[in-house]
Amino acid sequence: MHSMADLTFTYLSELLSFRSQQIYLVGGSVRDLLLGGQAMNDIDLLMPSGSEEVARAFAAAIGGSFFFLDEERRITRVMKHGAGEAVQFDFTNFEGPDLNTDLARRDFTINAMALDLRAFVESGSLTGIIDPFHGREDVKKKLVRAVRPTVLDDDPLRLLRAVRFSAALDFTIEDGTAEEIRKRADLITGPSPERIRDELFQILSSRGAENYLVLMDSLGLLLPVLPELASLKGFRPGRYELHDVLTHSLRTVGHVDGMLDDLFRLSPDHAAPVLDHLEEPLEQLVPRKAALRFACLLHDIAKPETFTETDGHVRFHDHDNRGAEKAREACRRLRLSGAVESMVARVIKYHMRLFNLSAPGGPSRNAVYRYCRDLKDDLPESLMLAQADARATSEIMAKEKFADTERPMAVVLDYYYNRFLKTEEKPLVTGQDLINAGLTPGPRFREILDDIKEKQAEGSIATRRGALDYLDRFK
Known part of the structure; x- marks a missing residue:
């Protein structure tokens, strides 16, 4: 059986067989080849002109589907399924009179390289890379560098995209580019909510997402993208708080990674299904694990408005319910689907429930059932948020809550998978x-x-x- 990479190479050869005009591999395709990528399932193709007609003919030749990505700019995509996977070929024409002009309009040097498709297919070599902005060197140095500062003005979404590439590739944003982003940070509110959402959730899908959210904050992008977090910055209630609530929320996001690593210790029998569950997509570009990190980031957004202190006792009455409503508003503003909105709101609404099950003697079976009933499919995310929250709390509180919540978490997961889901699948009466x-x-x-x-x-x-x-x- 041929691999997807083999089939993709065959499709590219097919493309060359009926087109004499020059075709270039560009952008991420070249970058990923330099990084040793073998998947070849996301191919960017550039032509002087006529790309739409070529894409239509190519789709017919390989039995793929054809559609427009951007009808105004005549950017098209051909999708082909094979070997249990899918590969996409994106076709576009030069923006400008020649190749170098087109490359100069691209975002970052690592995406502003081209490779003659025919030379690549015939030789299999990368020696002929066209690289006017030294992107190959930046790939070696693992740097995200703007082609020129004004490309950030051309499309302000690139301010956030720099962080996304940093997260996806484990690259560092070059110092000069970082400074140019800071100067323009207020422009990030210009792109549509949908475009901002897609970049943000690709960042939240990455391991180490906390680091990239902190990077967003250092670049001045986090609060414009998520104004719901503004009141958390500098808000440090309670004598046990080592950090302001924004830092605590970011640390909660970070502790999700630790929870993923710890699952086989905490619940050996159920770790695998939980991990599979968190990979499930709620919508395009939003797997459950990204929505979980988003819930972690927002879980305390109602604390400032619910804060009271009486005789040294700090309370945040109803911050879970009010936080869930504020999270819904954030989801709607970012044009997230109803499935994501419901999951994020439900997990935040019940994020204190695990702590309430941590009384001496362990949780009652009735309480565990009701927890599972109220969360249903989102129960694993609720447990993950509660445990990450405990770990992110100040050191004194974390030692207490950490010990209190690990055992109930294992009990709830066992009940959920061994009993609750079976009753949901096959109820005895209707x-x-x-x-x-x-x-x-x-x-x-x-x-x-x-x-x-x-x-x-x-x-x-x-x-x-x-x-x-x-x-x-x-x-």
Whole structure:
């Protein structure tokens, strides 16, 4: 069986067979080849003109799908599925009279290189790279450097994209470029919310996301992108707080990585399904793990407005519920999907629940069931946030909460996977059964069904016959 890389190379050869005009590999394709990338599943192709017609013919030749990425600029994409994967070919024309003019308009030197496609396919060599801005050297040095300062004005989203490339490639933003970003930080509010969202969530998908959020803050980008965090900066309530609440929130994001590493210790039987669950996409470019980090970042946004102090006792009454509502507003502003909004809000709303299950003697089975019922699919994220929050709290509190929450977390995960999910998949009775038993439909139905599910999960009702008999007490 051929690999996707082999098939991609075959498709590129096919492209050359019916087009005599020069075609160039450009941008990230060249950069990734220099970095030793073998996947070749994201191909950027540049032509002097006529790219739309070539893309249409190419799609027909390889049995791919054709569509516009940007109809105004005539940028097109061909998608082809094969070998269990997908590869995309993006076609565009020169912006300007020649290749060098086009490259000069690109964002960063590492993306402003080109390679003659025919020479590459025939030789398999990278020696013919066209590199007017010394991007190859910056790839070696692992630097993100603007082609020229004004490219940041041409498209202010590049201010944030510099951080995204730094996160994705583990590169450092070159000092001069970082200073130019700081000078223009207020321009980041100009691009559409959707474009900002896509860059932000690619950053949040990265391991070490805390570091890149801190980098955003140092560049003056974090608060313009997420104004909900502004009131947290400098807000340091309570005698146990070593950091302001913004720093605590950033540290909470960082501790997600530690939690991912610790899962096999905390819950050996359920670590693998949790990790798989966190990779699931909620929408394009937003896997669950990125939405979890977003929830971590926002989990305390209502603390400043709910802060009270009486006789030295600090309280943040209802900060979880009010924080969930403020998080919903942030999700809507960034045009996130309803699925992401619901998950982020629910996880924030219940982020104190694990602490409430940490009483001596361990949580009751009823309390664990209700926790699982209220969170449903988002239960793993809720546990991860609570534990990351505990680890990020000041050292004195962290030692107490860390010990208190690890064991309940393992108990809840075990119950969730071994009991709760099974009752959700195969409930013993339904609303129709309640109607057949002579009960009147209404809000009470939910209470009855929940009661039976809880008893099914704990094992006191094990059969459908037993569940139907149990209904008699409600008549």
